[in-house]
Each structure stands twice: as structure tokens, then as C-alpha cells.
Amino acid sequence: MLLYLIPGDDGSIGPxxxxxxxxxYDTCHKDFPECLSIMTDVDGKQHQRTVPFGKVRPSIWAQKQAYSSANFPSPIKExxxxxxxxxxxxxxxxIxxxxxxxxxxxxxxxxxxAPFRPNAAQSTNQCALHCLLLSKYICGEITLEAYENNVTSFANTTLHWSRAIAGYGYPEMRDKVKHQLNLEAPPSDLTVARFSTFNMKLLVQ
Structure with missing residues (x-):
């Protein structure tokens, strides 16, 4: 779970x-009944990508609120x-x-x-690195092989780092990691869903 402040509707970050x-974050297989149920909206339509604002069935969100009330500290429950x-x-x-x-x-x-899960807060760093290396490749300063080696190395390192942190804080997550850390066999069945309002998100694999 991540909790952080973001600008309001007018861009202000003031109290x-x-x-x-x-x-x-939570996990479920995309073909399991639980995930199919979550992705079915109040009108009975099943979505592949997003169940929009106002379309999540109340019973689905009530289950998550009940879990929160039973397991989370008071500020999170609120x-x-x-x-x-x-x-x-x-x-x-x-990947x-x-x-x-x-x-x-x-x-x-x-x-x-390469999106990193759990969230490693490295998306901007990775994109900046790719752009820098791509510029060097276009200008002939590095080869295509060097470009590939650099971006793959960064992805491997960041993925290991992200998984290590998650495994330290949440040992039960180790068995849910489906990426091959050598990036040679990306999974095709890893699906994650997110619950949210304007300022809250819930992730469900």
C-alpha cells in the first residue's frame, strides 16, 4: 500500500x-471468478481494462471496505x-x-x-535513461547492442531491487512474483486491477 499527497483540483498542495x-495492491488471476466479478460493472457489463467511476458494483467495494475495517489501522480505515x-x-x-x-x-x-511491480517509483528514471541512451544511439555514439545491454541491465537491477524490498516487508509476496528476473520469459497471464476514487487506487492482480 502506498499513501502520499497530490495536488488538489486547482493544483494546490495546501492543507x-x-x-x-x-x-x-492485491492479487487475483485474470481468469478467476473473483477477477471476473470485480471487472463486471453495475450494468452487468464485463470490462477488460477499466471499470469507470460510478460503475463499480457497491458489493465489490463493500467487501474491500470490510477487509479494511478488520485489518488496517484507523487512519487508513478512515x-x-x-x-x-x-x-x-x-x-x-x-516486460x-x-x-x-x-x-x-x-x-x-x-x-x-518494463513496468516494475511492486511499484518501485522508477518510471521517470527509466524513461530518462532510455531517452539519453536513445539520443546517443541516434547520434552514433553507442551501438544498438550497447543500448540493449544498458536498458536491460537497468531493468534487471531495478526489478531485483523492487522485489527484494517487497519480499523484505511482505514475505508472502515472494510466491506471487511471476516475472523471470532475467527478462527472458515475460508472463502473459499477470493482470492487475486498481480500485480508486479521484485520489485512491486499489490494485488487484
Whole structure:
């Protein structure tokens, strides 16, 4: 779970005007009844990617609030219980075995190449590194092989680091890691959904 402040509707970060963003991670397989139920909205429509604001079935959110009330500390419970319009987003985690295609004519940059789960807060760093290296490749300062080696090394290191931190704080998560750390066999079945209001998100694999 992540909890942090974000600017309010008018961009202010002052007390009483800023928002609180709460990200709640959980896991479920995309084909399991639990996930299919979560991704089915109040009108009975099943979504693949996102259940929009106001469309999450009240019974689904009530289950999460009940879990929060039974397991979370008071400040977190208060935030969860104040959420009125959650939404769900399905996230398909897949790290590409290569960062470029068609002999250097197409590049996967940033999260398009490697999203890190659990959240390692490294998306901007990775994207900046890719852009710097891509500029050097275009200018002929490095080879395509050097580009691939650098971005793969960063992804491997960051993925190990992210998993290590998660495993230290939450040992039960170790068995839920599905990425191959050598990036050679990205999974095709890892799906994550997110519950949220304007300032809260819940992640469900």
C-alpha cells in the first residue's frame, strides 16, 4: 500500500485543498471468478481494462471496505471508508525481452518496455535513461547492442531491487512474483486491477 499527497483540483498542495492518493495492491488471476466479478460493472457489463467511476458494483467495494475495517489501522480505515466512487483498472504487466525491434527502427521506452511491480517509483528514471541512451544511439555514439545491454541491465537491477524490498516487508509476496528476473520469459497471464476514487487506487492482480 502506498499513501502520499497530490495536488488538489486547482493544483494546490495546501492543507484542506490537496488530495490524498492511496494505492492498495492485491492479487487475483485474470481468469478467476473473483477477477471476473470485480471487472463486471453495475450494468452487468464485463470490462477488460477499466471499470469507470460510478460503475463499480457497491458489493465489490463493500467487501474491500470490510477487509479494511478488520485489518488496517484507523487512519487508513478512515480514508477507505470516505471513498464514494471507486474505479478499477486492469494492468497487464509484461516486460519485453528486447527494447528495440526491426534492427533499431522501433524502440520501447519507459513503461512500454518494463513496468516494475511492486511499484518501485522508477518510471521517470527509466524513461530518462532510455531517452539519453536513445539520443546517443541516434547520434552514433553507442551501438544498438550497447543500448540493449544498458536498458536491460537497468531493468534487471531495478526489478531485483523492487522485489527484494517487497519480499523484505511482505514475505508472502515472494510466491506471487511471476516475472523471470532475467527478462527472458515475460508472463502473459499477470493482470492487475486498481480500485480508486479521484485520489485512491486499489490494485488487484
Amino acid at each position: 484542506g485543498e490537496r488530495h490524498v492518493n492511496l494505492v492498495w 480514508l477507505v471508508n470516505k471513498i464514494e466512487t471507486p474505479f478499477v483498472t486492469g494492468i497487464y504487466d509484461c 519485453s525481452p528486447r527494447a528495440s525491434c526491426f534492427e533499431g527502427k522501433l524502440f520501447l521506452v519507459g513503461d512500454a518496455y
